[in-house]
Amino acid sequence: MKNLTPNPYNVFGERRLTYPPAHFEYATIPGIRYNLGEALSKWVEINLKSRYYLGKELVINHNKELQHAMKIGFEDSKEMSYFMLACPHLKYN
Numbered sequence: 001m002k003n004l005t006p007n008p009y010n011v012f013g014e015r016r017l018t019y020p021p022a023h024f025e026y027a028t029i030p031g032i033r034y035n036l037g038e039a040l041s042k043w044v045e046i047n048l049k050s051r052y053y054l055g056k057e058l059v060i061n062h063n064k065e066l067q068h069a070m071k072i073g074f075e076d077s078k079e080m081s082y083f084m085l086a087c088p089h090l091k092y093n
Contacts, residue, residue, distance in 0.1 A: 009051055016041065017053045024052075024073035025080045028059055029090065032068045039089050040072065048083065050076040 009015040020026070029036070037054060044052055053073040061067045074080040084090065 007049055009049075010045075015045070015051055017051060018055075020053045020055065020071065020073055021075075024075055025077050026053075026071055026073040027080065027084060028057070029070040029072065030059065030061065030067055032056065032070055036089065037070060040070065040087070043087055043089060044072075044083065047086070048074070048079045050074060050079050052079075 007015070029040075037056070041054055044054070052075070053071070055071050057069055057071045058066050059069045072083070074083065
């Protein structure tokens, strides 16, 4: 971790949520690659501080076909912006 101060969400195991809350801001990442979910989760855990959701979903692409995608959401909108700009795993899709 970059910060040595304990994060209360990490201490109580409440950082990564198993359900998508309605008040989070979401982004969809199409084209799931092998190990993408684990890599994104690890990057978020190291670089960000607030609660987040990460899960798989089905979306309809521009050819009107079903496609698997990752859905990621953050409680803090600033963290969503930072994630979209700085996460190296998004640049290679």
